[in-house]
Each structure stands twice: as C-alpha cells, then as structure tokens.
Amino acid sequence: MPKPDMTAQLAPLTQSLLSAAKKAGADTADAIAVDGRSVSIDVRKGGLEQAERSEGLEIGLRVFVGQRQACISASDTRPETLAAMAARAVAMAREAPEDAYAGLAESHQLAMLRSADGLEMLDPAPEPDPATLQEDARRAEAAALAVGGVTQVQSASAAYGQQAIWLAATNGFSGGYARSSRHISCVAISGEGSGMERDWCGEGRVFQTDLPAPEDVGHLAAERAVARHGARRPKTGAYPVLYDERIASGLIGHLVAAINGASVVRGSSWLRDAMGEQVLPKGLSLHEDPHRPRASASRPFDAEGLQTRMRDLVADGILQGWVLDLSSARKLGLESTASAMRGTSAPPSPGTTNWALTQGDASREDLIAQMGTGLLVTSLIGSTINPNTGDYSRGASGFWVENGEIAYPVNECTIAGNLRDMLGRIIPANDARAHVSHVVPSLLVEGMTLAGD
Structure with a gap:
C-alpha cells in the first residue's frame, strides 16, 4: 500500500544532509533522497521462473566550495554517515578543478510548484501482491501459446514499481513527488532451430486500471512472432x-x-x-x-x-x-x-x-x-x-x-x-x-x- 507520507519522510533527511554540508564547510549544497521499491515476476511453462523484489533508500549530496563542486552518495542514513559524507564531499570539492559555470539556481529562478498535485503520477491503488503479478504473467504466456505457430514463450513478466523523490538546496528549494508504474510483457518464438524468430509486446502504465489485459499482451507478442516466421x-x-x-x-x-x-x-x-x-x-x-x-x-x-x-x-x-x-x-x-x-x-x-x-x-x-x-x-x-x-x-x-x-x-x-x-x-x-x-x-x-x- 503506498504510504501517504512517502515523500514527506524524505524531506527531513535532505535538510539534515544540507546542515551537515554547511557544518563541514560547504558554501552551498543540494541534496536528493530517493526511496524506491519494485517487484518483478517471471513465468515459464505456467510456473514461477523468477521473482525479484528490491527496496532501497539512496541519498546524494552535491557541495560547492567556491566554484568547485563534488558529489557523493550513500544508502546509509545514520547521522554519523551524513556527517562523514559531508566532510568527504567538501574535501573532494576543495581538490576539484574550478568550474566557472557550476552553482545552484538563484532564488528567483526556483519553481513555485513543488509537488505533483494534478499530474496523477502515483496510483492510489494498493500495491499488487506477487500472486497477482504471477497470474498476470501466466495469463499472458497462456494467450501467446494458444496462437498457432508459436513454438515457445521465452518469457512472460509482470512488474510493479514505486518511487519517491525529494530535492532540497541551500537556496531555499525543497520539494518532492512520488510515482508508480505497472508493466506486463511477453516474448514469443515461432519456428525451431536456425529458423526461430522472436518478437515481443510490452505495456506499461502509471495506473493499474489503465493497463491492457494480459491476454492482449501475450496474443500480440505471439502474432508478431508468427508473422516473422521464415x-x-x-x-x-x-x-x-x-x-x-x-x-x-x-x-x-x-x-x-x-x-x-x-x-x-x-x-x-x-x-x-x-x-x-x-x-x-x-x-x-x-x-x-x-x-x-x-x-x-x-x-x-x-x-x-x-x-x-x-x-x-x-x-x-x-x-x-x-x-x-x-x-x-x-x-x-x-x-x-x-x-x-x-x-x-x-x-x-x-x-x-x-x-x-x-x-x-x-x-x-x-x-x-x-x-x-x-x-x-x-x-x-x-x-x-x-x-x-x-x-x-x-x-x-x-x-x-x-x-x-x-x-x-x-x-x-x-x-x-x-x-x-x-x-x-x-x-x-x-x-x-x-x-x-x-x-x-x-x-x-x-x-x-x-x-x-
């Protein structure tokens, strides 16, 4: 289930990074935090072939010392890590060559809109469970195999992803948004041996309700593969x-x-x-x-x-x-x-x-x-x-x-x-x-x- 405060949880983290950068001696800085999770299910011959799930929070800090800049990233958000990141980034910047064109935006250039309200980038529907994704992939594979001339289905997959981003800088900018994605894909093969031909179909949407039926994806992949035979x-x-x-x-x-x-x-x-x-x-x-x-x-x-x-x-x-x-x-x-x-x-x-x-x-x-x-x-x-x-x-x-x-x-x-x-x-x-x-x-x-x- 998407967390309502997913982006808001990242805002204090970026502010802590900026504070650490200033304490370490940076003149200016910006920080980004990205929190994402995804799950992908592959099906073969009607059974589970592979299941992957990943979750992670990554942070990045860019510091400026005069016209010199440096970037550093980490996946550890403990306070001592933030301080160490900032100190290292400032040390790197001091050794970097000067760049007359580097620097943050002026305050008058900054966006007034700092959220994704109205853009419908995050599906409010619950995250699909692995069984739902597996069933989607199975249905796509079955539809492809039902098309005459298809000799095998190389892969059938369904996936879901969600990501939250927050950006903050010492020029006063602070904003973020979240996005989601839902995918179904199928790769079908016609012919055998040296005469095999493959083709595919993949569909992705932000909202699950906009996604085509798995059968449509599998059928189209199969038709494309059969058309390529010979x-x-x-x-x-x-x-x-x-x-x-x-x-x-x-x-x-x-x-x-x-x-x-x-x-x-x-x-x-x-x-x-x-x-x-x-x-x-x-x-x-x-x-x-x-x-x-x-x-x-x-x-x-x-x-x-x-x-x-x-x-x-x-x-x-x-x-x-x-x-x-x-x-x-x-x-x-x-x-x-x-x-x-x-x-x-x-x-x-x-x-x-x-x-x-x-x-x-x-x-x-x-x-x-x-x-x-x-x-x-x-x-x-x-x-x-x-x-x-x-x-x-x-x-x-x-x-x-x-x-x-x-x-x-x-x-x-x-x-x-x-x-x-x-x-x-x-x-x-x-x-x-x-x-x-x-x-x-x-x-x-x-x-x-x-x-x-």
Missing part, C-alpha cells in the same frame, strides 16, 4: 523505409539527443549550427509537455528546482531551442530550460520529459501502399551514428513491401542515411499511442540505403 534478407539498393510506430520514437530521439545542451557545448552535435533552421518538414512540430497526467516521464520541477513547462522543441519544422540545465545554459549564454536530470551520485545534466510529434493524416496502411516497394522496419539492433555529422547506420528487421503490400518478413539487413536528410523528409502516419512518454507515429523516409543480399 524471414530472409531483403534486396540491396535505395528504397523507402517505414519505421513502425513502436520504434519510430527512436528516430526522433536522435534529433532530441542532438539538441541536448551537453552535446552542443562540446560541439559534438550534427545540429550544433542549426538553431532557427528547418530540421523537420514544414507543418511538423515537436512539443514537450512535462505536465501530462498519467505519463511516466512527467515531473513538476527539474533536478535543480526550476519550474518545468511546456514548449516547442521544433515548431513548423524550425528548431526552436536547446535542451539546457543551468551549467550548459551558462556556458552558452542562455537561460536554463528547466531540463536538468540527475541521480544521487552525479551532478545534473540536460534531458527531456514527454514529447510528441505532429501526426499526419494517413494511416500506416496508407503509407505502406504509398511506398510501393520498400522496407517496413519493426525492430532495430546495433547503432553506428556519427554525432558530428549525423551519418546513420543500423541493423534492422521487419517486412518487405511489394506493390504497396507486405510481401514477406525480412531480417539481417542494414539501413543507412544521414539524419539531417532523413528527418527533413519524414512523412508521419496517424497511429501514435497517446499514453507513452514519446508520442510518435509511424514514419516514412524516402530514399534510404538498404543493404541485404
């Missing part, structure tokens, strides 16, 4: 490639990575000089919304206590701004976009939350028909991407399309191109799932290089 290598040449919705967000993710302030500061981004330029086709926007209710990446404030907000990363195809924390913003002479993320053992770095790409008018089937001859990609493996040039090459599998219809499954092929060119000519479908953090439909990219036979 896969062979496709033709080599220049062809259109359609990224299926379940992997299309990865393509847009390369754009998001390229506008990350840390990469831009290093000069290791193929979009480092593209501010204000066309990076997506006209009419397409990429919108970030950290406040979407019941979305797994939502958060009311960032890891430096700044107010998160909705914004367009790309508007009408034009790049609008970088993804910045305080340090990267200062290095670029800009303002933070409240995009700081961090764990307990390292300083913040920029990152994104929920984002969505403008959807098109056509269905995935319409785009398959429009392709004529080409490749529908449903799975990607490996990655060779030059962060400076955007040159892109990935192993792929999926289905060959002939005359606008799926002809046969394919595997062991490579697709290649340049991300700036690829993203500049994407055609979106209208099939994005609204509940995921990264809402991206199937994407058609013309004229990619395909290496098969």
Whole structure:
C-alpha cells in the first residue's frame, strides 16, 4: 500500500544532509533522497521462473566550495554517515578543478510548484501482491501459446514499481513527488532451430486500471512472432523505409539527443549550427509537455528546482531551442530550460520529459501502399551514428513491401542515411499511442540505403 507520507519522510533527511554540508564547510549544497521499491515476476511453462523484489533508500549530496563542486552518495542514513559524507564531499570539492559555470539556481529562478498535485503520477491503488503479478504473467504466456505457430514463450513478466523523490538546496528549494508504474510483457518464438524468430509486446502504465489485459499482451507478442516466421534478407539498393510506430520514437530521439545542451557545448552535435533552421518538414512540430497526467516521464520541477513547462522543441519544422540545465545554459549564454536530470551520485545534466510529434493524416496502411516497394522496419539492433555529422547506420528487421503490400518478413539487413536528410523528409502516419512518454507515429523516409543480399 503506498504510504501517504512517502515523500514527506524524505524531506527531513535532505535538510539534515544540507546542515551537515554547511557544518563541514560547504558554501552551498543540494541534496536528493530517493526511496524506491519494485517487484518483478517471471513465468515459464505456467510456473514461477523468477521473482525479484528490491527496496532501497539512496541519498546524494552535491557541495560547492567556491566554484568547485563534488558529489557523493550513500544508502546509509545514520547521522554519523551524513556527517562523514559531508566532510568527504567538501574535501573532494576543495581538490576539484574550478568550474566557472557550476552553482545552484538563484532564488528567483526556483519553481513555485513543488509537488505533483494534478499530474496523477502515483496510483492510489494498493500495491499488487506477487500472486497477482504471477497470474498476470501466466495469463499472458497462456494467450501467446494458444496462437498457432508459436513454438515457445521465452518469457512472460509482470512488474510493479514505486518511487519517491525529494530535492532540497541551500537556496531555499525543497520539494518532492512520488510515482508508480505497472508493466506486463511477453516474448514469443515461432519456428525451431536456425529458423526461430522472436518478437515481443510490452505495456506499461502509471495506473493499474489503465493497463491492457494480459491476454492482449501475450496474443500480440505471439502474432508478431508468427508473422516473422521464415524471414530472409531483403534486396540491396535505395528504397523507402517505414519505421513502425513502436520504434519510430527512436528516430526522433536522435534529433532530441542532438539538441541536448551537453552535446552542443562540446560541439559534438550534427545540429550544433542549426538553431532557427528547418530540421523537420514544414507543418511538423515537436512539443514537450512535462505536465501530462498519467505519463511516466512527467515531473513538476527539474533536478535543480526550476519550474518545468511546456514548449516547442521544433515548431513548423524550425528548431526552436536547446535542451539546457543551468551549467550548459551558462556556458552558452542562455537561460536554463528547466531540463536538468540527475541521480544521487552525479551532478545534473540536460534531458527531456514527454514529447510528441505532429501526426499526419494517413494511416500506416496508407503509407505502406504509398511506398510501393520498400522496407517496413519493426525492430532495430546495433547503432553506428556519427554525432558530428549525423551519418546513420543500423541493423534492422521487419517486412518487405511489394506493390504497396507486405510481401514477406525480412531480417539481417542494414539501413543507412544521414539524419539531417532523413528527418527533413519524414512523412508521419496517424497511429501514435497517446499514453507513452514519446508520442510518435509511424514514419516514412524516402530514399534510404538498404543493404541485404
């Protein structure tokens, strides 16, 4: 059962860390406490294969001595440990190189909203017991095995997780929130020996009541595995490639990575000089919304206590701004976009939350028909991407399309191109799932290089 005061219990702990830091000689400091627990059940052949449960409380302290900083973490919350942590962190900071861009936020920059009220990030329902999770996994496995052509189920799993976070700093910020998650997944196999093909389905939600039935997950995993039976290598040449919705967000993710302030500061981004330029086709926007209710990446404030907000990363195809924390913003002479993320053992770095790409008018089937001859990609493996040039090459599998219809499954092929060119000519479908953090439909990219036979 979720504890009503789960986050509140962490607040005094972070204040104790800050007090210890000041006593040890820190000029300023911030502290984070993370309390989490999770349980995962795997089923095989109808019986329990593996059960894991973890619970833990971790604390992190970042101290500043002038323009020098150091981070330290621990899982022991005894007062003597907090004092030892603070003393060690201050000693480390005094030996660290100066960083002119390090430092906490100014008080006027801090978020007014310091809880997750209204975001529905924590399911109030009781934590499911292991027997319930095992039954979900068993039902998913049984549904997969009932599909003709499935020779075995590699795994069927159900899991639950809950986490509380509290952040406090000597600049006056103190706030926290809790989140929960519920998952079901299944991996099915068709064929035997060297002819085996596998595929999967996984579903995750913040609220248990939003989760699909286990049978739906298992059945879809099985259908996908059976459809891949008899896969062979496709033709080599220049062809259109359609990224299926379940992997299309990865393509847009390369754009998001390229506008990350840390990469831009290093000069290791193929979009480092593209501010204000066309990076997506006209009419397409990429919108970030950290406040979407019941979305797994939502958060009311960032890891430096700044107010998160909705914004367009790309508007009408034009790049609008970088993804910045305080340090990267200062290095670029800009303002933070409240995009700081961090764990307990390292300083913040920029990152994104929920984002969505403008959807098109056509269905995935319409785009398959429009392709004529080409490749529908449903799975990607490996990655060779030059962060400076955007040159892109990935192993792929999926289905060959002939005359606008799926002809046969394919595997062991490579697709290649340049991300700036690829993203500049994407055609979106209208099939994005609204509940995921990264809402991206199937994407058609013309004229990619395909290496098969």
